[in-house]
Each structure stands twice: as structure tokens, then as C-alpha cells.
Amino acid sequence: MWHYYNPVRVEFGVGIFDDLDKLINNRRYGLVTYPEPFFASLCDQLQSRAGAPVVLINDVQANPDYRLLAQQIDRIAEDEAPDVWVSLGGGSVIDTVKVFAAANGDFDNVRKYLETGSGANQLSATPIIAVPTTAGTGSEVTCWATVWDEVSGIKYSLARQNLYPEVALIDPILMCGxxxxxxxxxxxxxxxxxxxxxxxxxxxxxxxxxxxxxxxxxxxxxxxxxxxxxxxxxxxxxxxxxxxxxxxxxxxxxxxxxxxxxxxxxxxxxxxxxxxxxxxxxxxxxxxxxxxxxxxxxxxxxxxxxxxxxxxxxxxxxxxxxxxxxxxxxxxxxxxxxxxxxxxxxxxxxxxxxxxxxxxxxxxxxxxxxx
Ligand SMILES: NC(=O)c1ccc[n+]([C@@H]2O[C@H](COP(=O)([O-])OP(=O)(O)OC[C@H]3O[C@@H](n4cnc5c(N)ncnc54)[C@H](O)[C@@H]3O)[C@@H](O)[C@H]2O)c1
Ligand SMILES: [Fe+2]
The missing domain is CATH 1.20.1090.10 (Dehydroquinate synthase-like - alpha domain)
Structure with missing residues (x-):
């Protein structure tokens, strides 16, 4: 006996990034990416079609860490809550977004869940559109995020069935750089x-x-x-x-x-x-x-x-x-x-x-x- 399950809708194609606004579909979106200029220009392109995001987090670093995640979620809490999160980046951005989607406005909800396995009812599951810019992690079709706590030297996995992205939009052009x-x-x-x-x-x-x-x-x-x-x-x-x-x-x-x-x-x-x-x-x-x-x-x-x-x-x-x-x-x-x-x-x-x-x-x- 065996079973296989994966609910992620996959949209794949050269140039398909131009269709991202259609997937956002007038929802209030939060946009998450790295600080580099290439990603700022992708954000501009998206905004010209989909309007401004209600939240922009553009300082993701490699390997999402407790300290930065907590700061970012504090910043998010100051803005209007998005209906959908858009990740524009590789595994670190997708996993960061999964933490945002689950945090329900407070990183301590995630921290408690990771460290004790309790408090699942405090977690949220905002939908995610994952736009990977690396070809490697596969996080766009998994329901977990790797979360690092550098201070204690521990790597956690935030695994929740409701963290599968709604859509994985994969455009190989974004990977050429x-x-x-x-x-x-x-x-x-x-x-x-x-x-x-x-x-x-x-x-x-x-x-x-x-x-x-x-x-x-x-x-x-x-x-x-x-x-x-x-x-x-x-x-x-x-x-x-x-x-x-x-x-x-x-x-x-x-x-x-x-x-x-x-x-x-x-x-x-x-x-x-x-x-x-x-x-x-x-x-x-x-x-x-x-x-x-x-x-x-x-x-x-x-x-x-x-x-x-x-x-x-x-x-x-x-x-x-x-x-x-x-x-x-x-x-x-x-x-x-x-x-x-x-x-x-x-x-x-x-x-x-x-x-x-x-x-x-x-x-x-x-x-x-x-x-
Ligand atoms: N959730 C999962 O299923 C899963 C699976 C495997 C790995 N991971 C995690 O993903 C992370 C690694 O992700 P990653 O390997 O995709 O890299 P990354 O997201 O950590 O990015 C590394 C660097 O690549 C740069 N970069 C990304 N895309 C680029 C592009 N198109 N052009 C130029 N530069 C680009 C970024 O600026 C960044 O500095 C690790 O934290 C790992 O543990 C998660
Ligand atoms: Fe891996």
C-alpha cells in the first residue's frame, strides 16, 4: 500500500513571470525578496502590472534565521495583512514566506510550535504563490520550511500540510543570472x-x-x-x-x-x-x-x-x-x-x-x- 499527494498548481514556462499578476488576481499581496538590484527590478515589473503590494519585505538573507524572521514579522504587523504572499527568490525566500504565512502576525507562534510542537491552533496559513529563482530546493512544491537558529546552532523544520504553496510559478528566465x-x-x-x-x-x-x-x-x-x-x-x-x-x-x-x-x-x-x-x-x-x-x-x-x-x-x-x-x-x-x-x-x-x-x-x- 502507498499513497502520493501534492496539491500545488504548477505554471511553468519561459516568460511566464509576466502572468504573475493574473494569479494574484486583485488580492492584497505581500511581496518578499532579497535586497539585490535584480530582484528590485522584478518587483517593479510586477508592481506595474499588479499594483503595489500591501507589504514589501526585501531584505531576505540566505538561510532564514530566527533573529531576522522575528524582526521582519514585527515590521509586517505594522502594515495591512495580505490575502496572499508572493515569494520572489530561492529556497530562503520561499521558506521565509512559509514562516510569514504561518506566524499569524507573531514570530513567537512559530517559535513555540518549532520548539515544543504545541500551539498549532495559533498558526495561520495565508496562501502562497512561490516564484523560485533558483533551481534546487523544490520548496515551491513542499509543505515545509527550513528555519535556522544560529544562536543555538539548531536547524528546525516547520512542516504543515497547509503550507503547500497555492501555485508554483516557474520561469527559467529568472534563473539565467x-x-x-x-x-x-x-x-x-x-x-x-x-x-x-x-x-x-x-x-x-x-x-x-x-x-x-x-x-x-x-x-x-x-x-x-x-x-x-x-x-x-x-x-x-x-x-x-x-x-x-x-x-x-x-x-x-x-x-x-x-x-x-x-x-x-x-x-x-x-x-x-x-x-x-x-x-x-x-x-x-x-x-x-x-x-x-x-x-x-x-x-x-x-x-x-x-x-x-x-x-x-x-x-x-x-x-x-x-x-x-x-x-x-x-x-x-x-x-x-x-x-x-x-x-x-x-x-x-x-x-x-x-x-x-x-x-x-x-x-x-x-x-x-x-x-
Ligand atoms: N523547504 C524546502 O523544501 C527546502 C529544501 C531544500 C533547501 N531548503 C532551504 O533553502 C535554502 C537555500 O535556498 P537556495 O539554495 O535556493 O538559495 P537562497 O535562497 O539561500 O539564495 C542564495 C543566494 O542566491 C542569490 N540568488 C537567488 N536567485 C538568484 C538569481 N536568479 N540570480 C542571481 N542570484 C540569485 C540570492 O541573492 C542569495 O544571496 C536553505 O536555507 C535550505 O535549507 C528548503
Ligand atoms: Fe536540500
Whole structure:
């Protein structure tokens, strides 16, 4: 028995950003984005068609953090409440908007829910139109937001069924200005989502079909896109791959590679997409022989040649300038085992269908870390 569910309406196309006002449909909207000039000009374009937003938050930083979220929500409370939130940016903007949509005017509502699991009845669920400008997180089709508390060094997940965006409006043109490093890190995040949805207790045939398509596409397209950043066709292919990866892990959540990544991002400041992908060869090697839907799907991705799959992904990562050695991401051998231990105990680690012994053996076999 299995089930698959995703309620997000997807609008995809080159130039479709011009239709955003139709989706807002005369509702009072709040607009959320980053501080950079490119995003200010997109906001201007939108305002010329949809009128002014009732709230504008344009200081989103990477990895939404407690402190800034609380300040932003205080600012929002001074304005008229919007009927719909529009996020114009990557995962950090989409996740920020999910927090705004849930906060009901007070960040403490979200804080309490994240820290105690109680107070769900105090949370709101304002509709969201997500306009991703990166191809990676898939947050436009998931119902959770990653929230960071840098001060206490903890990463939380705000997960609520009513936080699925109403619409994901995906325009590959908006992604053409992404620099090479961001294109690579976000693209690898998508690859990680696809693979993580497969070695996952929650995998099902529909999530697996999305994951196979996404993983094959990222591995084919990303190396070419990394050297041809303005190519709209390749941007479109990556945006579709990222969407498919999102549709896959929207039903499974992530697993061990993401569980490992969170402390690496928090302690060593490694970008999310790099932190959650450098260990993929180890995970692949560790699940060979596991059978079932996972192995069948990996066979479909790697054309039936699983023994060389870890090497292929290592080669892909190296060709994109990403080291597969934990030490190169700040994790010395002495810290590695404790990190792996913690990752297996973490919520996402418990989604992983493999085991720690095989993982450590695979790491040793690949020369990624001393046993
Ligand atoms: N909710 C989910 O399902 C989910 C899934 C994966 C990751 N995440 C979270 O998403 C965050 C990462 O998001 P991200 O990787 O999309 O990056 P991001 O939103 O953190 O943005 C990083 C930088 O990219 C720049 N940028 C974004 N789009 C651009 C464009 N089109 N052109 C030029 N510059 C651009 C921004 O200015 C920003 O400084 C992390 O906090 C991660 O934990 C959430
Ligand atoms: Fe991710």
C-alpha cells in the first residue's frame, strides 16, 4: 500500500513571470525578496502590472534565521495583512514566506510550535504563490520550511500540510543570472533531493518515477549548464529537474545526506547544496544490494551499472569543483564518526533505509574518511 499527494498548481514556462499578476488576481499581496538590484527590478515589473503590494519585505538573507524572521514579522504587523504572499527568490525566500504565512502576525507562534510542537491552533496559513529563482530546493512544491537558529546552532523544520504553496510559478528566465557557483550548488541540492527520496522509508512508485527523471536530468544537464549559464534551454531542463526532485521528496522528505549536511552548514558555513551532496557517492555505495524500489530506481538512473555509480557521481562532483572528502568541508577525521552518528540519529537520518556500518565502510572504501 502507498499513497502520493501534492496539491500545488504548477505554471511553468519561459516568460511566464509576466502572468504573475493574473494569479494574484486583485488580492492584497505581500511581496518578499532579497535586497539585490535584480530582484528590485522584478518587483517593479510586477508592481506595474499588479499594483503595489500591501507589504514589501526585501531584505531576505540566505538561510532564514530566527533573529531576522522575528524582526521582519514585527515590521509586517505594522502594515495591512495580505490575502496572499508572493515569494520572489530561492529556497530562503520561499521558506521565509512559509514562516510569514504561518506566524499569524507573531514570530513567537512559530517559535513555540518549532520548539515544543504545541500551539498549532495559533498558526495561520495565508496562501502562497512561490516564484523560485533558483533551481534546487523544490520548496515551491513542499509543505515545509527550513528555519535556522544560529544562536543555538539548531536547524528546525516547520512542516504543515497547509503550507503547500497555492501555485508554483516557474520561469527559467529568472534563473539565467545565477552565477556559476550558485548554479552548481543549487543543482546539486536537486540531485540530492532526488536520490534522498529513493533510499527513504517513505519512497513510493510515483515519488520514485519523479526521482529517476530528476536525477538523470541533473547529471546530464548540470555539467553543460555550468559552462553555458545563459542557455535558456538548459536552464529550463534544470528547472524541470529541480521541480521533479521536489515532487519526489515532497512525499518522502530527505534522508541521511541532508541529516549530515545541517551541522556542516551550521558549524562550517558550507552552502546547503554542497553540504547535502558531497556525501552522495558514499550513500550510493552503501546501499548497493539493498534491493527493492531503491535499488531498482538506482539501476534505472545508472543504466544498470551500480558498481560504478558512486564513481560516476564522484566524478560529476569533482568536475564541478566539489570535493567528496569531508575534511575539505571542514570535518576532520576525528569529528567525522560523531557527525555520522548524530546524522543517523537525526529525524531525517531515520528516513534512511541503509545502515551506519555500511555507510562507514563505504566511506572508507571510497577513501572519503578514515574508518
Ligand atoms: N523547504 C524546502 O523544501 C527546502 C529544501 C531544500 C533547501 N531548503 C532551504 O533553502 C535554502 C537555500 O535556498 P537556495 O539554495 O535556493 O538559495 P537562497 O535562497 O539561500 O539564495 C542564495 C543566494 O542566491 C542569490 N540568488 C537567488 N536567485 C538568484 C538569481 N536568479 N540570480 C542571481 N542570484 C540569485 C540570492 O541573492 C542569495 O544571496 C536553505 O536555507 C535550505 O535549507 C528548503
Ligand atoms: Fe536540500
Amino acid at each position: 545565477k552565477p556559476q557557483a550558485l548554479t552548481i550548488s543549487t543543482g546539486l541540492d536537486a540531485l540530492s533531493h532526488a536520490l534522498e527520496s529513493l533510499w527513504n522509508v517513505n519512497a513510493n512508485p510515483v515519488s520514485a518515477a519523479h526521482a529517476i527523471s530528476a536525477a538523470r536530468e541533473v547529471m546530464d544537464v548540470l555539467p553543460r549548464l555550468a559552462n553555458d549559464l545563459q542557455n535558456v534551454e538548459l536552464r529550463s531542463a534544470m528547472a524541470q529537474a529541480s521541480l521533479n526532485a521536489g515532487l519526489a521528496f515532497s512525499n518522502t522528505k530527505t534522508a541521511i545526506a541532508h541529516s549530515l549536511s545541517y551541522p556542516i552548514t551550521l558549524k562550517y558555513n558550507v552552502q546547503h547544496g554542497i553540504a547535502c551532496s558531497f556525501s552522495l557517492p558514499i550513500v550510493i555505495e552503501s546501499v548497493i544490494g539493498i534491493g527493492g524500489l531503491c535499488e531498482a530506481s538506482l539501476n534505472a538512473i545508472f543504466d544498470g551499472d551500480l558498481p560504478t555509480a558512486a564513481k560516476k557521481v564522484s566524478h560529476l562532483l569533482h568536475s564541478l569543483g566539489v570535493s567528496t572528502s569531508p575534511a575539505d568541508h571542514g570535518v576532520e577525521n576525528a569529528a567525522w564518526e560523531a557527525l555520522v552518528e548524530g546524522a543517523f540519529d537525526g529525524e531525517r537520518g531515520r528516513n534512511f533505509i541503509g545502515n551506519k556500518d555500511n555507510f562507514l565502510k563505504a566511506a572508507e572504501a571510497l577513501g572519503a574518511a578514515a574508518a
